[in-house]
Amino acid sequence: MWLLLMLVAFFFNGCxxxxxxxxxxxxxTETHVNQYLLYFYLGGFLFMAMVLLMQRVTPNPKEMGIxxxxxxxSLSGTAALAYALGNYQIPGNIAFPISNGGSLFVVxxxxxxxxxxxxxxxxxxxxxxGTLAIVLLSIS
Amino acid sequence: MGYFLVFWSLFSxxxxxxxxxxxxxxxxxxxPLAAMLMFGxxxxxxxxxxxxxxxxxxxxxxxxxxICGTIALCALWAFQEGIKHGKIxxxxxxxxxxxxxxxxxxxxxxxxxxxxxxxxxxxxxxxxIVLVWLDRLEDLKRLDATGQSLVNVSASSQDxxxxxxx
Numbered sequence: 001m002w003l004l005l006m007l008v009a010f011f012f013n014g015c016x017x018x019x020x021x022x023x024x025x026x027x028x029t030e031t032h033v034n035q036y037l038l039y040f041y042l043g044g045f046l047f048m049a050m051v052l053l054m055q056r057v058t059p060n061p062k063e064m065g066i067x068x069x070x071x072x073x074s075l076s077g078t079a080a081l082a083y084a085l086g087n088y089q090i091p092g093n094i095a096f097p098i099s100n101g102g103s104l105f106v107v108x109x110x111x112x113x114x115x116x117x118x119x120x121x122x123x124x125x126x127x128x129x130g131t132l133a134i135v136l137l138s139i140s
Numbered sequence: 141m142g143y144f145l146v147f148w149s150l151f152s153x154x155x156x157x158x159x160x161x162x163x164x165x166x167x168x169x170x171x172p173l174a175a176m177l178m179f180g181x182x183x184x185x186x187x188x189x190x191x192x193x194x195x196x197x198x199x200x201x202x203x204x205x206x207i208c209g210t211i212a213l214c215a216l217w218a219f220q221e222g223i224k225h226g227k228i229x230x231x232x233x234x235x236x237x238x239x240x241x242x243x244x245x246x247x248x249x250x251x252x253x254x255x256x257x258x259x260x261x262x263x264x265x266x267x268x269i270v271l272v273w274l275d276r277l278e279d280l281k282r283l284d285a286t287g288q289s290l291v292n293v294s295a296s297s298q299d300x301x302x303x304x305x306x
Contacts, residue, residue: 003273005222006234009215010269014241016212021242022204025250028197034188035197036205041181043209044216048175059172066163067176070156074177075184077152080145088142099149104236106154111229115161120278123230126271130233133264137239140257 016040037078077103096138101131160220161228170220174213227279230272240265 023029023036052058059067081099084090108127111117119127163173189195197205215235223231240262246252 002222002225002231002276005218006226006231009219009222010234010238011241012211012215012218013235014238014245016208016215017238018242018245019204019208021246021250022208023201026198026201028201031193032197032201034185034192035195036201038182038185038189038195039197039202039205040209040212041178041185043206044213045175045178045182045209046206047210048171048178048213048217052171052175055171057169057172059176062166063163063168063172064176066159066166066168067173068180070159070163070173070177071180071184073152073156073159074181077149077156079188080152081149084142084145084149088145090142090146095146095149098146099153100236100239102147102150103153103157104233106150107157107232108229110154110158111161111227111232114158115165115228117227117229119227119229120275122271122278123227123275126268126275127229127233129264129271130237130268133261133268134236134239136257136261136264137243140261 092138097135100138101135104131104134157228157232160223160232164220164223164228168220170217173220174216177216178209178213226276230275233272234269237265237268 019036019040020029020033023033028036077099081095084095085092104127108119108131112119215238219231219235243258243262247254247258
């Protein structure tokens with residue numbers, strides 16, 4: 001079940017991100033990326049709002065708080081990276097590997113230390129290879 | 141200041157991953173949580189748009205954004221459901237590896253050049269996913285073994301109690 005759900009998330013997340021490549025293909029990355037992201041979030045919210053309305057489900061305060069905190073994390077990460085690249089001329093082949101590879105390392109460490117998750121030999125090898133792949137992909 | 145911002149983004153994305161697991165531990169439901177994340181993102185982006193060039197966007201880009209936002213929401217939903225059954229460390233790795241999809245799609249749709257380096261990275265991604273899947277299988281085997289030994293302990297203690305009664 002876990003692998004199936006993760007593969008669904010893997011595929012859909014990749015397809016969602018591909019929208020930015022489509023935007024670049026239209027030549028709008030320099031001028032319309034903020035508007036694109038605004039409508040991106042709006043599209044997701046409207047779809048889920050309809051699902052919740054049909055199921056008559058309302059978010060509780062805990063879900064509201066953690067959901068908003070996650071939104072702040074997501075936006076502040078994107079904005080900080082964009083400012084570092086745009087206003088401070090940090091090269092992309094340095095900024096992306098640090099941000100992507102580093103955050104993955106933070107989450108793996110957090111999982112092991114905070115949530116007491118145990119990684120076996122395969123897990124450690126997979127995380128090491130995966131982090132390497134992400135760093136290489138960011139550089140390329 | 142530039143590097144501080146890069147490390148700030150590292151910290152922010154890391155916190156995002158940890159919040160996913162925290163939400164699961166606090167028994168937040170995936171659907172309302174995903175809705176709130178998207179709503180929060182929409183509210184936040186309003187600030188950037190108002191400070192910038194305004195809300196207008198070509199219609200093709202608008203439809204792309206709405207569709208891709210909906211697809212990303214489904215990813216978020218599946219991810220939050222998935223971490224109920226697995227570890228955040230390996231789950232977050234898989235979601236990060238999804239960067240392979242735009243790379244492959246760019247090669248197929250936009251005929252971007254394929255080189256040995258890109259193929260090597262895609263190979264590494266496949267191997268990494270297989271390895272974390274094997275890790276999950278090891279976990280399941282361990283859980284099965286623990287469950288079986290608990291059943292054995294419970295059965296033998298029951299047997300012992302029955303013999304004492306007789």
